[in-house]
Amino acid sequence: MTSSQGYFNDRREAGRKLADALAVLALADPIILALPRGGVPVGYEVAKQLKAPLDILMVRKIGAPGHEEYGIGALVDGxxxxxxxxxxTARLVGATPEYIQGEVKRQLAEIERRRAAFGSGLAIPYAGRTVVVVDDGIATGGTVKAALKALRKSGAGRIVLAVPVAPRSALIDLEPWCDRIICLSSPEPFYAVGAHYADFGQTSDTEVVDLLAKAQESSEAGAK
Incomplete structure (x- = not known):
């Protein structure tokens, strides 16, 4: 785990600083997976500097029957x-296998819809490869943990979690689920991710689409 105190102007600057920290690891043929939407500007800068392909990794919560806000699990795309x-927890709230199957089907459809909206219709295969999971920051770590667990199940070779800012408690909780954590800032006490950015405005769908397209063009040009 790598951490120090820091402050970022915006997500793009945070991504460039994160890329500098990752570059020294000399990762072999990495894939950058960004959690949308806020993780995409960060992931774009990382992918550009590491000359790696960029894709999005969407996590959809599976909620309890009648209480969708109460998560009993997650579906992670790829x-x-x-x-x-x-x-x-599923047994406790009465979530039957049939209920879970139905929710998985519904969330898969939502992931496909969002991928189409973002112009990212093909998830990059990453079995056996080094995967760098990027977000703009971590608060509790629940979403990221689901993503890391799913990547383990999918057969990713090496998993690196890279974020600009996160509380140390969340990083400790996530350590068992990845091979390396790079975090630029772990302030104590920790209040909110946005408190460590001068500009933490919402990342728009348009920006996500634009950055994914630019990353794909760069990756295709590099492959020629």
């Missing part, structure tokens, strides 16, 4: 979508 279920 070349082979993975379902992560807290079995004890």
């Amino acid at each position: 070349a082979s979508p993975q379902v992560v279920i807290d079995e004890a």
